[in-house]
Amino acid sequence: MSLVIKGASLLGEGTTDLFIDDTGTFVDAAPSGAETVDADGLVALPGLVDLHTHLREPGREDAETILTGSQAAALGGYTAVLAMANTSPVTDTAEAATRVWELGREAGLVHVQPVGAVTRGLAGEELAELGLMHRSRAGVTVFSDDGKCVHDARVMRRALEYVKAFGGVVSQHSQDPSLAGPAACCHEGELSGRLGLPGWPGIAEEVIVARDVMLARHTGSRVHVAHVSTAGSVEVLRWAKAQGIDVTAEVTPHHLLLTTDLLVGYDPTYKVNPPLRPQEDVEALRAALVDGTIDAVATDHAPHARHDKEHAFVDAAFGMLGIETALGVVRTALPDLSWADVARVMSVTPARIAGLAAQGRPLAPGNPANLVLVDPDASVTVDRDASASLSRNNPWHGRSLSSRVVHTVYAGRVTVRDGALAQAGAHSS
Amino acid sequence: MKHLLSIDDLSTDEIIQLFETAADMHDVQGREVKKLPALRGRTVVNMFFEDSTRTRSSFEIAGKWLSADVINVSAKGSSASKGESLRDTVLTVCAMGVDGLVIRHPASGAAVQVSQWVDAAVVNAGDGMHEHPTQALLDAYTLRRHLGSLEGRHVAIVGDLTHSRVFRSNVQCLTRLGARVTVVAPPTLMPSGIGAWSAAAGFETSYDLDEVLRGAGVHGRPDAVMMLRVQRERMSGAFFPSPREYTVGYGLTRDRLALLEPDVPICHPGPMNRGLEIAADAADAAQSVVLEQVSSGLAIRMAVLYHLLAGEPEGGIA
Secondary structure, eight states: OOEEEEEEEETTSSEEEEEEOTTSBEESSOOTTOEEEEOTTOEEEEOEEEEEEOOOTTTOTTTOOHHHHHHHHHHTTEEEEEEOSOSSSOSOSHHHHHHHHHHHHHHOSSEEEEOBOSBGGGOSSSBOOHHHHHHSTTOOOEEOOTTSOOOOHHHHHHHHHHHGGGTOEEEEOOOOTTTSOTTOOEETTHHHHHHTOOEEOHHHHHHHHHHHHHHHHHHTOOEEEOSOOOHHHHHHHHHHHHTTOOEEEEEOHHHHHOBGGGGGGOOGGGOOSSOOBOHHHHHHHHHHHHHTSSOEEOOOBOOOOHHHHSSOGGGSOOOBOOTTTHHHHHHHHOTTSOHHHHHIIIIIHHHHHHTOTTSSOOSOTTSBOOEEEEEEEEEEEOOGGGOSSSOOOOTTTTOEEEEEEEEEEETTEEEEETTEEOOTTOTTO | OOOBOOGGGSOHHHHHHHHHHHHHHHHHHTSSSOOOOTTTTOEEEEEESSOOSHHHHHHHHHHHHTTOEEEEEEOOSOGGGGTOOHHHHHHHHHTTTOSEEEEEESSTTHHHHHHHHOSSEEEEEEETTTBOHHHHHHHHHHHHHHHSOOTTOEEEEESOOTTOHHHHHHHHHHHHTTOEEEEEOOGGGSOTTHHHHHHHHTOEEESOHHHHHHTOSTTOSOSEEEEOOOOGGGGGGTSOSOHHHHHHHHOBOHHHHHHSOTTOOEEOOSOOOBTTTBOHHHHTSTTBOHHHHHHHHHHHHHHHHHHHHSOSOOSOOO
């Protein structure tokens, strides 16, 4: 099915028509028999790319599946997601990675790119079969033990060295377990002291970020810092980039807008790892995203079954939903960020970091047609029950967020039309 | 009040009212027949997710002397490890028709969360490192029996503040009643951010127990000393080097006892580590109110259950 997208504003500037042929490629003239999508007043961006998504399949299909996670991603304006490796079983073999990749293709709503584990079983001891995962059909290039830190410096060093052979990157969950153990769940500060919750100090992240940039320099390899959450980490990153160290970093939408004081009522919806931080950190993260010290926004979309959140705060699961709301959160937290910068941090740079050649490209003839059309003036009040995700651990419920995803096009196919999932086979309507 | 989760839930008037009720209840303890009919037909469940002898017995006797049907449910071990959510565990118990749920849980905030799930009145009998409001009420009640009004009185709280729910409830309760409070601990056993907290809440902090007992701090000599339990296992978290070193720095030793006026009450919430945070001489001194705290605890818990569950007081309680 070919498409004509009429009157879209490219990256918020100039109005133009976009043409997509039936191979899913942008072309320079309207193909015959094309469906017309009215994009008057809508901003066109390259489809969003999420470096950090938990799809829970295999293992916790009651919380999310690759299909429902893909649906949620499409509704959020995404055309590619990197599926984290901490499933059950862990994505630490070529077979496991290929299975995730295949299920993503079957769902067909976004490109699902598996992330491989750095270490076998996420145990932090022996390297997983990094090279075999890379050579598999899934072509894994991003490796992460996310949820756990590769805390052993020797293992981290070897992983960084090893993936150089094929241009891989290690995405680190930075948490020194001796400074922030498994119970740590509240930003360490006055509030954790008052609430009596085990503190998760910023320093536990910063010492790992500092160590890893030095390891990256020493090995001449590339490291990516997942979910940066503190001003101190930003300082380290700024220094490292000034030294020419090959480091990239992401920030989550929730760390750009939510603060630690939300924990005052012990609602596990707000329990996330790393924890929500004080306003000073939020401000530093925003500034770092604007000036490029932080390269990308990544959701850390982390669905959980209701009963895994209905425990005492310290016992409840870590994580919150975020992929359907990410763009709205970024627009709300950073209303002055240009649309070109939104595209940079949510599509172009993440695609480059993950090595996804078909993603994050200009909306120009010859390129694969992955795009999202956004109503820049709308606002959306989030309803957790309206989500495509199977889970409801949504910290944005009831909040009003700026802008609205109207249409999403993945590989030339409309996946979201008028803010709702497009019906399969309904393209000709 | 619907629940008692935190000292913060109580107005100063409500605290005073609880003390007045507790005084009446205290008188009942001296009677030959101790039972009052106030809570006849009411069911109170003591749900303890953590070991406790004194608090559980205290609530059990308090409920029984008020004629409530009291059931103890031991739910030790995290419900997460059994695959049942905390919500399911408490809803199951409450489905049996419970009017009052007394909950002790090793996790901070558990009582707050539970109160949002159930219809029963919830009493926090200690949640992790967060609060233990009836302990603070009984401590203040006990001190008032010795000192009269706490307005302007100086209370020193000494020990493992980081892990102490007793400290967190007491510092709120005592400052609310007008007392001046100094909390004393080594830096490793002070909660994070206590500088900002103490500044906002108006209490003092010190690393030097001798200085505080000698009255060298801004509040002068203490009118009461409250010792907190220190767990020997804290050494494994590198909180302090050895029990011996702790005692030398922060124990209420015989030498420090001599620094106190003989009428300065010494409190301890129990169980005491004799020889660690409190010397036997201090624990058994005439000015020690440790056992009185236990009987005050009964009176306070009777008062709390009465106010939460008796409905509109009619015809008094005597």
